[in-house]
Amino acid sequence: xxxxxxxxxxxxxxxxxxxxxxxxxxxxxxxxxxxxxxxxxxxxxxxxxxxxxxxxxxxxxxxxxxxxxxxxxxxxxxxxxxxxxxxxxxxxxxxxxxxxxxxxxxxxxxxxxxxxxxxxxxxxxxxxxxxxxxxxxxxxxxxxxxxxxxxxxxxxxxxxxxxxxxxxxxxxxxxxxxxxxxxxxxx
Amino acid sequence: xxxxxxxxxxxxxxxxxxxxxxxxxxxxxxxxxxxxxxxxxxxxxxxxxxxxxxxxxxxxxxxxxxxxxxxxxxxxxxxxxxxxxxxxxxxxxxxxxxxxxxxxxxxxxxxxxxxxxxxxxxxxxxxxxxxxxxxxxxxxxxxxxxxxxxxxxxxxxxxxxxxxxxxxxxxxxxxxxxxxxxxxxxxxxxxxxxxxxxxxxxxxxxxxxxxxxxxxxxxxxxxxxxxxxxxxxxxxxxxxxxxxxxxxxxxxxxxxxxxxxxxxxxxxxxxxxxxxxxxxxxxxxxxxxxxxxxxxxxxxxxxxxxxxxxxx
Numbered sequence: 402x403x404x405x406x407x408x409x410x411x412x413x414x415x416x417x418x419x420x421x422x423x424x425x426x427x428x429x430x431x432x433x434x435x436x437x438x439x440x441x442x443x444x445x446x447x448x449x450x451x452x453x454x455x456x457x458x459x460x461x462x463x464x465x466x467x468x469x470x471x472x473x474x475x476x477x478x479x480x481x482x483x484x485x486x487x488x489x490x491x492x493x494x495x496x497x498x499x500x501x502x503x504x505x506x507x508x509x510x511x512x513x514x515x516x517x518x519x520x521x522x523x524x525x526x527x528x529x530x531x532x533x534x535x536x537x538x539x540x541x542x543x544x545x546x547x548x549x550x551x552x553x554x555x556x557x558x559x560x561x562x563x564x565x566x567x568x569x570x571x572x573x574x575x576x577x578x579x580x581x582x583x584x585x586x587x588x
Numbered sequence: 589x590x591x592x593x594x595x596x597x598x599x600x601x602x603x604x605x606x607x608x609x610x611x612x613x614x615x616x617x618x619x620x621x622x623x624x625x626x627x628x629x630x631x632x633x634x635x636x637x638x639x640x641x642x643x644x645x646x647x648x649x650x651x652x653x654x655x656x657x658x659x660x661x662x663x664x665x666x667x668x669x670x671x672x673x674x675x676x677x678x679x680x681x682x683x684x685x686x687x688x689x690x691x692x693x694x695x696x697x698x699x700x701x702x703x704x705x706x707x708x709x710x711x712x713x714x715x716x717x718x719x720x721x722x723x724x725x726x727x728x729x730x731x732x733x734x735x736x737x738x739x740x741x742x743x744x745x746x747x748x749x750x751x752x753x754x755x756x757x758x759x760x761x762x763x764x765x766x767x768x769x770x771x772x773x774x775x776x777x778x779x780x781x782x783x784x785x786x787x788x789x790x791x792x793x794x795x796x797x798x799x800x801x802x803x804x805x806x807x808x809x810x811x812x813x814x815x816x817x818x819x820x821x822x823x824x825x826x827x828x829x830x831x832x833x834x835x836x837x838x839x840x841x842x843x844x845x846x847x848x849x850x851x852x853x854x855x856x857x858x859x860x861x862x863x864x865x866x867x868x869x870x871x872x873x874x875x876x877x878x879x880x881x882x883x884x885x886x887x888x889x890x891x892x893x894x895x896x897x898x899x900x
Contacts, residue, residue: 406683428686431777432813432823433795434769435643436684454770457683458848 403461405438413464420445420464420517468513492521504559505530505577526577531586537569606884606892613880616722620715626672631661637856640841641797645682654680658697660859667862671701687888699871705810705826708870709787731817743786754779780815788813799825824872831863
């Protein structure tokens with residue numbers, strides 16, 4: 402169990418059966434009054450947020466969350482299928498649960514699947530993923546403005562801003578946390 | 589391994605202006621009290637028995653405690669005939685840490701024999717206006733959403749009136765539902781002292797553990813808090829001078845603390861016997877860190893102290 406003094410930004414607790422993450426946290430204490438903990442909580446299943454004030458006597462159940470490495474297999478009827486390579490257990494994530502990760506998903510990629518009470522609820526990809534540029538305007542020779550960018554389409558269908566010298570068919574490295582271009586990769 | 593050196597430089601350089609303002613603030617307050625014939629005193633920080641209050645936790649120091657406020661020793665001085673005294677000191681409160689709280693903070697406390705709480709509010713106004721003039725803030729102070737004008741009169745609003753004006757429930761309902769603190773913090777405090785400073789006064793009797801009850805209405809204690817820009821800055825009251833009643837209140841607080849399994853403090857017997865000769869008087873505690881925040885326009889208490897506990 403957590404106590405009120407354990408509350409801090411990022412803490413994950415279970416409330417009314419759902420996992421919540423503390424997105425804002427403020428300690429307040431009116432003169433001679435009791436300590437109060439004003440929190441903004443985000444439901445990790447549906448993203449809903451609400452504010453609640455706790456007292457120092459309140460206790461909290463930690464959310465039973467863990468991560469498991471799984472391999473991406475395929476997408477079917479809007480659901481993304483992943484498999485545990487040791488137990489061959491398979492799980493499915495919805496578009497919503499995939500969030501931005503679906504923009505950087507390539508076949509057979511290994512990702513951390515977030516489990517709440519053994520049920521898959523989210524995903525985090527490796528920080529860097531290499532993806533092929535499938536559509537790009539050709540580089541106009543003489544366009545030497547440094548820092549200029551253009552939009553290109555990646556193999557996942559995601560559109561990203563890259564330097565003008567990047568061509569169709571090339572592979573680029575993307576930071577999955579920011580969704581931004583990092584560098585070109587050979588091969 | 590010496591990474592803390594560039595960190596200090598970076599963090600402290602950003603605080604330089606606020607630290608200068610804090611120093612000038614303290615120097616000017618000291619001058620104000622000296623010019624008004626107050627005696628500056630220093631009382632021990634380490635004491636055998638803090639005042640038992642339901643929601644204030646002292647840090648232990650060996651078999652004694654670090655003071656949560658200097659009030660017990662200062663009232664013994666008052667009882668011994670020192671009629672106008674002030675002190676700057678460090679106070680310590682267990683597990684109080686937030687944007688407006690440090691577990692070790694600086695308190696200004698002063699007492700005046702012969703005063704009641706209304707007269708002390710007047711003196712508090714006089715002191716802060718005097719300091720503001722000396723620091724170049726005679727036009728007012730910039731706060732969260734605008735400008736606070738320091739020109740008299742300041743607002744004085746009772747706790748009951750404030751509930752009627754700002755809260756979704758009445759004071760009595762809040763007390764019955766045990767939601768006084770929550771309502772105060774959520775609905776009332778953010779509105780106090782926004783255009784001009786505001787004294788919130790006449791607290792429900794149980795919320796003034798060392799305060800005198802109002803003669804015309806014993807359901808309230810003659811206690812007040814000063815707010816400027818929504819920030820709680822000071823707590824003052826007419827002193828309770830009835831030793832028997834004070835003993836009774838301490839015992840009740842001890843019982844409440846025991847129910848919650850908080851640390852037991854011995855009764856401050858020497859204070860209780862000094863209370864027999866305490867003259868009619870009033871005293872006030874001002875959070876110096878918060879006052880410095882206000883003048884420096886700082887968003888958090890961390891910005892006006894050299895080192896936070898996390899930096900040590």
